[in-house]
Amino acid sequence: MLNAHRRIQPYIHRTPVFTCQTIDRMAGAAVFFKCENFQKMGAFKMRGAANAILQLPEAARKKGVATHSSGNFAQALALSAKLLGVRAYIVMPSNSPEVKKAAVRDYGGEIIECEPTLKAREETLQVVVERTGAAFLHPFNDHDVILGQGTAALELLQDVDNLDVIIAPVGGGGLLGGTALAAHHFSPKTKVVAAEPFGADDAWQSKQAGKIVPQTHPQTIADGLRTSLGDQTFPLLRDLVERVIRVEEREIVEALRLLMERMKLVVEPSGAVPLAALLKEKSQFEGQRVGVILSGGNVDLKTLAAFFG
């Protein structure tokens, strides 16, 4: 992971760690927020995308890269590819937020729209890969992507001593898995806890069952967390993650409100889920030093307006 970090450093921001006295008081803990909402293109996914492209052989890079993503990974791959002089083909569900589609276009990515089902995404991607010869990079179920995402927690551990726990959101498990690897290797005493919405609780179910339980019909405003786990990420959840905390939708909105009102931060709903989990189960974290990964800040202002209007 140190190699991954060195590799991607020219292409990412080292994001700041913020604190907030009001939230510390509310939580009864010392909370350190890793602000990946300030990451390039607005989310941690830049880290994994850059690392995965940089690990491709030169010949493969020439043909470009392709992925399917409902949002942030699409932007991240488009921007990383642009910075590295590589073409990016992005298969996106037609119902992706407009702000995310516009950003992919701005970063020079070529968008291919498809129906909003996993099947359509995979089939469309297959066609694109056959047509272009581009290398498929999975948004999370990929070792190099997971290592890249883990560098956010690596930086947090470098910047803040003696963290008792890090809470990360879990969708496909790339960020969570990378976070768990970072803690395991660089600060074994630091526990890792996952946070997800009740309306997309496949990680909780999977950890209970000891095997991947796919996410069907997710119902949550946390659009980055609707995905199922993959075979690369599930074992990290199973073996290296302490537990999964599930939160209600209104708890996510309340966490968003705190982040905006008190910390003056724009965070996307998925990024507010770990704070919601911390406040929901604060007795578990009392007196501890808690790292929270604010995973991203890409949210339509219309969406925010609907929460707070």
Place this chain on the structure above:
Amino acid sequence: MLNAHRRIQPYIHRTPVFTCQTIDRMAGAAVFFKCENFQKMGAFKMRGAANAILQLPEAARKKGVATHSSGNFAQALALSAKLLGVRAYIVMPSNSPEVKKAAVRDYGGEIIECEPTLKAREETLQVVVERTGAAFLHPFNDHDVILGQGTAALELLQDVDNLDVIIAPVGGGGLLGGTALAAHHFSPKTKVVAAEPFGADDAWQSKQAGKIVPQTHPQTIADGLRTSLGDQTFPLLRDLVERVIRVEEREIVEALRLLMERMKLVVEPSGAVPLAALLKEKSQFEGQRVGVILSGGNVDLKTLAAFFG
């Protein structure tokens, strides 16, 4: 001002300076944002309030401090007073945003509500001062307050070399005046430009007329900029400020949108006015190194929702 800075340092945050490639591209300039939205209690006013209290003799401090303010200065005085173990009496117009009243209460300030007119504010304050013996601290028309507010620009000039210009919003003129003094003493080559809404353009009119033109019936969402100048602040505008740029309401909302979508920052409408001014007259700033003071981040989420819903 260096003394003021040294004095208040234990009670304020040294706020970060942020940059944004997208906004640099849009403006055709290198823009450095001084993030006073991350200041304690959410705005630069903490600086002036702390400095003014610290300059009071011990005997005066014991009787407490009082002010009238529609918002941020009220919170700033309440919090500074709390940190310094001093009582704070705050006269607030009854139509102040609820989030600001709640914050004053949270900080331990005693609120005395009055009708939303300058006359009612002054009369009510008089009664409070007579009753308590508290020292009246004016929100902006006070040398110590102005010096304190100037420390935001002082830090910006310490952190960023060779700024060609700093743009600050102007309401009563405390921040603008302090900014002008900071540039004048510590970086004489750096020009200072003021920004205000067309709907509250008393600074522009005052500078044209060469004397204070009071603000009557302000019409703007930038609630921090509705005030008239004072006799302590006007001379600084007249003598040390290059010019005043006026912006439309929709330009303020567009600047807010950029700050939220691109920089992931929650900024209050008044704080977005300098960016609106920069983008409106960008030909004037082309190729320059421009400091922008994001003066605060205290905005009701309902207000934001109304802009973007």
